[in-house]
Amino acid sequence: MEIILKETIETLGQEGEIVKVKPGFARNFLIPRQKAVLVNKASLARLDKEKQAIAARLAEQKKQAEGLAAQLEGKVVAVAKRVGDENRLFGSVTSNDVVVALQAAGVTVDKRALVMPDAIKTVGEYKVGVKTGYQTTAFVLVQVVPETIGDVQ
DSSP states (O other), X not given: OEEEESSOBTTTBOTTOEEEOOHHHIIIIITTTTSXXXXXXXXXXXXXXXXXXXXXXXXXXXHHHHHHHHHHTTOEXXXXXXXXXXGEEEEEEOHHHHHHHHHHXXXXXXXXXXXXXXXXXXXXXXXXXXXXXXXXXXXXXXXXXXXXXXXXX
């Protein structure tokens, strides 16, 4: 089934593209959620009229994504966690922990935009990807350090 995307969907394509999908996916997910419309004469005519506006929106999204990626690239954040034997963490470092550390560093990102490696369960340095949008990913260095506790007796 051919549809016209009304918004950019990472796994399918950019806004305004005509793509082929399985009928059930289009009927049950994309069309009811206003993410796509069926290809017909009226929708093609509307697409032709909106091509310039879509191109301008995509260019703006690309500019914003590259700006955020420039802010994030090379950023180093530290996450302090309690550790036990052999520098293993009690629990693990989650995407929420990384988002909080980035906010403390002055950058706001959505936790769903993080591309975490496997669960971080030991002290060390890890490279975490952040999807900034428009097929752009920036990498942040996350340093997991032992939490310092005052004199415990």
